[in-house]
Amino acid sequence: MLKNRITALFGIEYPIVQGGMIWCSGWKLASAVSNAGGLGLIGAGSMHPEVLEMHIRKCKAATDKPFGVNVPLLFPDVSLMFEMIVREGVKIVFTSGGNPAKWTSLLKQNNLTVVHVVASTRSALKCEAAGVDAIVAEGFEAGGHNGKEETTTMALIPAVRGATPLPLIAAGGIACGRQMLAALALGAEGVQIGSRFAAAQESSAHPAFKQKIVETGEGDTMLTLKKIMSVRLIRNVFFDQVRQLEERGATTEEFQALLGKARAKAGMFEGDLEEGELEIGQAASIIDAVKPAARIIGEIVDEFESVFREMNRSIGR
């Protein structure tokens, strides 16, 4: 299997990062992915600082391998979280949303490896200026929050590759070995996979949401809430409510009133499949079962290697 700047940067076996996801990626999922040779990330976006602290401690107890924490920079407790992350000896932080310039130097001073998630080449260049160690470039097909420009992974990755020499991780629409191989062809050196790990056995997601991911087919998700903060959702009652607000040109306050009722927790953690907010990527359409994280990684790596061998047979060199 390949060794490159991403495996070297994190000290991992496979250049596969498990995306930090609210209500899905606690210490159980992160440690399972890291123990299987990928990079597990605890998703701090749905955690109070003391909950995150507990997850970090349990993760350290559950694995000797490298793991990281994903921190959305737009959350209010960011400063407290980073203090605690440094105190707990976490070595890798992925930041998303917000401005990498504000926090990167502080984190680097504390010897953390810092990766920032972007959805455009322009943002990738800001990351380079901020001094991050690597970039995740995430396409329109990704679940969760997303850029406004709707640039897809196919279009985005070669553009970012051409614009900055930083180590580059591709995200958005990636769940299998074929897609990982495609990401590397596009110029990435690793992949960040969210949806498929959201449906892993070790994910904290409610079993009903995991089953819903398995059943989600092509065309069943849609990028929405573009006026507030774009997010890709499975179509359900909540999605229809959002769409109705959008169609009648509702105000930001009206959207916030609809969203304010812990809809994401209700959907993804408590399993309310109709009134809850169900964030997932287009890759959900090729996820066909709930499996342990180690088996997911094994399947991705096996498919990656066998498709690459096939390509070598069919392409004369």
Added chain:
Amino acid sequence: MLKNRITALFGIEYPIVQGGMIWCSGWKLASAVSNAGGLGLIGAGSMHPEVLEMHIRKCKAATDKPFGVNVPLLFPDVSLMFEMIVREGVKIVFTSGGNPAKWTSLLKQNNLTVVHVVASTRSALKCEAAGVDAIVAEGFEAGGHNGKEETTTMALIPAVRGATPLPLIAAGGIACGRQMLAALALGAEGVQIGSRFAAAQESSAHPAFKQKIVETGEGDTMLTLKKIMSVRLIRNVFFDQVRQLEERGATTEEFQALLGKARAKAGMFEGDLEEGELEIGQAASIIDAVKPAARIIGEIVDEFESVFREMNRSIGR
């Protein structure tokens, strides 16, 4: 270079198809692409039958290599066009829009090779049932007309590959060798490239539109007109007019009134960059110059081969 079912099906050197595009792909572009080892397509969508007949005759005179015609099935003169296409001895037809079941058997009876363009796995299965020879699966990032489900090339191609054994051509967001290699990793056996050939020297597009394609950057296109027939457009005055209609929930008649004024011809053929309709894919962001079709193919093939060699060096087997 690779030989596979797509090169064999069309009798071409490289599995690169130049997409049939209104106002861009007449006999000059199609014959230039075919002469350079790809498959050139005359785009019948903007032609009256007698104009198409002239283009076919000139294309036959300009190349001894295989070429084809792209016929949008929703146009009114389809039956007349197919009669003439058969009479003129064209061997390859790409159909798009509409139902492949209606025309495929007639075309096959006349010994034509038939390829249909789809944006979903469901449509791909309909093509298989209709008896087409191959499929183009086109992702959300493509220019021109497009599916409603917004499935991207990264998500679509492995799904179609898994659903049908038909020879598969990937389209949407593909303009360079890295992207072609990614398409093959995803399971396609060839690529259809539109935007980059729209900006070719031999394209019939107005020079101002070609220059506009070169200048188009990331985030400068948007899929719009979803209520009528989705199309990806460059943002300009016309695009803003469409957006205003959409935001106030305009009727189909209002959209048709706005569109009815030959806006596509004005934009792409006559070079009205503000009041005209400018259809292009997200791949426009990586197109940096107007070049001859043969040089475009040469660059794509060179990059494809060099990136594949790089991957072989970095991935241990």
